[in-house]
Amino acid sequence: MTLVCLWNPAAGTAAASAELAAALLTLAPRIRADRAGMVWADARGLEARGLAGGLLAVIRERGGVPRAGISAVPVAAEIAAVYGSDEITVVERGAERAFLAPWPLAVLAPPKELVPALEATGIERCGDLAALALGAVEVRFGAAGAALWRRARGEDTAPLFAPMVRALPSASLEWSDYVLHDAERLLFILNRLTGSVSAALRAMGQGADRLALVFMLAGGGSVEHGVQPSRPSADGAAWMRLLRDTLERVRLADGIVGLTLRVDAVGPTECVQGDVLDRGFASAGAAEVALARVLDRDASVVTPRNSRHPLVRRRTEWIEEPSSLVWARPQLGAGDTDPEIVLHLLPEPELVEAETKDRQGFAVPVRYRGADGGWQEIVAASGPDCFSGGQWETAYACEAYCCVRQDGELVQLCRDARRDRWEVHGVWR
């Protein structure tokens, strides 16, 4: 960023500077009035010397002999404007430290409490301070000294102008001759709007993270619906799928005379560095797009985060993952791929009727009857594993058996000791 600092010693008050700033805005896109006599202009992307000349002419019309300093570093531009001998002083990029070096330290306006200490150590010029090591300066002069040291080296990075907020793309269409009620014709319009928004997003190199669909109603007023995908995208086809779903759900009180599609938030479209030796690398992009499509409408991709809770059902927290998970390359060791019959949990425990026999004081199931009405004979029941706890949350107490049925299937049969009833919790598959 190139900055132009304008200094007019004849300017009166800060209010006058503010008034002047308004006049200068006709020449420069962004102006900032800091203190009396000093105005900053953002010359990024412009020819700085020409801009400074124009700005000086405007100031001169109002009286005074203004000067301008041009630099990428604010402190250098300020000193060039205030103390420079020429009408316009340009400090080239990279030459800021050399430009500042001969100036006395007072031009940096050091804090009053530091001045005696600096004088006592014989540091008189910016170059003297800039030549010292940061550690030495920090030890002797503290944080204020370190800040002064940075300014003396031309490392002043204080942002004078906030980053420009780029307007997010939007597209709209209004019609006054007729009123639309059918989704098909709206889809046709929406398709055009999506195309232009998508093209604008691609030009920005970003993807929309949130869209707003605004319906203007014939009776006045508007209704807004938000749409959010699983990942930032500039893909018009992906957006159309979501917007079509939204259109199917929307119920409006009146006909529509206008439609606006507005991007509310953008995010970077992810670009992952791949490995040419990865067999799945070439198709990862296609897999990610397909997965994003699935995540938008139908499903979630999850990974488990397991605790050591004694109940398997309460042990897992499912973490929803983004579609970029397809790029991950899990490292599997020897033995990780070996098959194992593991427990699968029913979505909800299934209440069953069980016949039991006594074994060491426990009621052990010998057969059970489920919702289908047929008895399932149990060949062997290992257990029980007795669990109880959760007094502070949801209390539980159960005796769990791993039962082998006559048909060879393995089921987890649990006696809920609190309610004295039997449930099938899962099957080993």
Next chain:
Amino acid sequence: MRVPGSGFIVADDFGFSSGLDAVTPSRSAAAHALLAEHFPDTLPAAQRSRSAVPTGISALDRIFPAGGFQRGRLAVWSPGIGAAALLRSACLRTVAEGERAAWIDARHLVAGACWRTGPLLVRPRGELEALRAAEVLARSGGFALLVVDGVEPETGAMVRLSRAAHEGGSALVLLTRVTALATIRLSSRARLEQYGWRRSRGSRSTDVTAVSLRIEARASGWHAGTDLVIPVWRDDTRLSLEPGRRDRRGQR
């Protein structure tokens, strides 16, 4: 030059090592074949070789006509003990080989404590969403192996899935009783008399340690079977202390 015992061919077989040697058409074809064999993903989906996706269990792979699940084809495995275990193992093996596998859990039966990281675990909102997700993922060409568990699709849905698998080149396996349009049908049957048992400590009960299965594969003009023994997962956490409490057992 062939590296003894490795099955790999190093570069000079193709003339790459010497800038003076021209690459003959036969060598070019050999290089192409080698790339297709080791990096099938680098080829367009339409040109991908129809080599099978092996399960990694040699006894099981032998009963498949193609040595594994055929890419671009729909396979059906009747639900029964061992089916999910063997398909999960096949998914893990596919991921270990550097390809991509996904498990679509339509009924949300997978227990997090028993799930091994590797294949993508997709949890759809219902059975219809599971079928739709399977179709989209199969058609993408980004997944070597797709398993759909807990669906009972109608014939129309099977047609769609079969087409999607064909277009994308994925091996699509359904754990279902519906067998229409499947190129291969698998079933597993428990052999209770061959189960492995262990006497529980301090108890009169016996724990089952391994199950014995008879796996059968049927395709047009093909019927083969094999016997397998698979260990049973034990929940080691069942005897742990309450969550959050430090385990001081064995410490003085």
